[in-house]
Amino acid sequence: MQPSFEIIAEPNRRAILGLLAISERSVGEIEMKLRLPQPTVSKHLRVLREAGFVEAQIAAQRRVYRLKPEPLQEVDDWLAQFRHFWSKHVDALERHLDRLHGESKQEEPGENQ
Amino acid sequence: MQPSFEIIAEPNRRAILGLLAISERSVGEIEMKLRLPQPTVSKHLRVLREAGFVEAQIAAQRRVYRLKPEPLQEVDDWLAQFRHFWSKHVDALERHLDRLHGESKQEEPGENQ
DNA sequence: CGTTTATATGTCTTGACAAGTATATACGTG
DNA sequence: CACGTATATACTTGTCAAGACATATAAACG
Numbered sequence: 001m002q003p004s005f006e007i008i009a010e011p012n013r014r015a016i017l018g019l020l021a022i023s024e025r026s027v028g029e030i031e032m033k034l035r036l037p038q039p040t041v042s043k044h045l046r047v048l049r050e051a052g053f054v055e056a057q058i059a060a061q062r063r064v065y066r067l068k069p070e071p072l073q074e075v076d077d078w079l080a081q082f083r084h085f086w087s088k089h090v091d092a093l094e095r096h097l098d099r100l101h102g103e104s105k106q107e108e109p110g111e112n113q
Numbered sequence: 114m115q116p117s118f119e120i121i122a123e124p125n126r127r128a129i130l131g132l133l134a135i136s137e138r139s140v141g142e143i144e145m146k147l148r149l150p151q152p153t154v155s156k157h158l159r160v161l162r163e164a165g166f167v168e169a170q171i172a173a174q175r176r177v178y179r180l181k182p183e184p185l186q187e188v189d190d191w192l193a194q195f196r197h198f199w200s201k202h203v204d205a206l207e208r209h210l211d212r213l214h215g216e217s218k219q220e221e222p223g224e225n226q
Numbered sequence: 227c228g229t230t231t232a233t234a235t236g237t238c239t240t241g242a243c244a245a246g247t248a249t250a251t252a253c254g255t256g
Numbered sequence: 257c258a259c260g261t262a263t264a265t266a267c268t269t270g271t272c273a274a275g276a277c278a279t280a281t282a283a284a285c286g
Contacts, residue, residue, distance in 0.1 A: 009122035010274080014191070021194045027233055040275065042234055047273095061232040061283045069198035076196065078127070079189050081134045085182035086189075123244080140263055153245065155264055174253045174262040 004071040005078075007051045012036060013044050017067065020054060024066035117184040118191075120164045125149060126157050130180065133167060137179035 008014055015034050019025055025033075031041045045065060048054045053071050056063040121127055128147050132138055138146075144154045158178060161167045166184050169176040 003124075005118075005124075005127065006122045006273095009119045011116075011118075012274090014118065018194060021198075028231095037276075038233070039235080039277080043274080046234080063233065067195070067198065069195055072192060072195045073199050075188075076192050076199075079185060079192070081131060082180070082182055082185045083189065085134075085180065086186050125244090141261095150246075151263070152247080152265080156244080159264080176263065 004051065004053075004074050007047060007053060007071070008075065010044065010047075012040065013048060013053075016041070016044055016048065017053060017072075020065060020067040024057075024064050026062045026064050028062075030065070117164065117166075117187050120160060120166060120184070121188065123157065123160075125153070126161060126166075129154070129157055129161065130166060130185075133178060133180040137170075137177050139175045139177050141175075143178070 008017070012034065016030055019030055019033055027038065027041055027045065030036075030045075031038050034041070045054065045056075045063075049056060049065075051071060052068055054065045055068050056065050058064075121130070125147065129143055132143060132146055140151065140154055140158065143149075143158075144151050147154070158167065158169075158176075162169060162178075164184060165181055167178045168181050169178050171177075
């Protein structure tokens with residue numbers, strides 16, 4: 001339903017993603033770090049999960065959430081068309097174009113699915 | 114008011130920015146290209162202008178809009194914290210850190226209100 | 227089993243915002 | 257100055273999403 005851009009428009013969701021960029025965390029950890037009510041965190045996590053930004057690993061009653069980078073990569077790809085406005089080195093742009101038509105799949109750190 | 118991420122959450126505004134990434138255009142040109150009603154275009158342009166994404170050059174009754182990349186650059190900077198998830202070469206990341214040269218201040222997750 | 231812990235979901239309200247429509251402003255030109 | 261062109265603004269309305277609060281699920285554990 002909601003495309004990636006609307007997902008990351010919400011500040012709390014960006015904060016959650018920022019946390020998960022460092023390491024995976026349980027709902028309670030996110031709740032404490034961000035000082036948000038638990039239902040708020042859970043609902044944002046649901047939105048992020050359904051949009052493919054995160055995934056949950058069930059450990060007893062805990063849900064440990066970790067980042068899934070693909071949607072953010074799409075955002076990064078959209079930005080490519082503007083990047084030449086501020087990037088003096090064309091190299092970075094070339095790399096982004098490179099991953100558009102080349103299926104260069106690689107291992108992601110701490111990631112299995 | 115609205116931070117950059119909410120501005121680009123709107124699909125028509127992203128389309129406008131995409132057009133202006135190619136070349137500057139008048140309101141009428143954008144209107145025809147995107148097949149949007151003129152007030153819609155003008156209102157989105159106002160939002161983009163007030164958020165610093167575009168600026169207008171007045172030419173008679175025409176307003177020729179051009180891109181101002183700074184806010185998009187902020188988005189790009191925010192993405193930097195995730196880029197190592199999909200970028201094999203650390204070089205690209207380094208280049209982005211490079212343009213912050215000197216100052217290492219950037220949005221810190223977990224510190225928001 | 228009942229209780230505690232961890233997380234999810236449901237409901238309601240409220241606010242923001244985008245589209246539609248009408249109208250205003252501003253400039254150029256005869 | 258009247259008129260056409262180009263763009264901006266005002267006003268209204270419908271939609272949708274986020275927060276608050278209450279409650280449900282589910283697992284661990286005594």
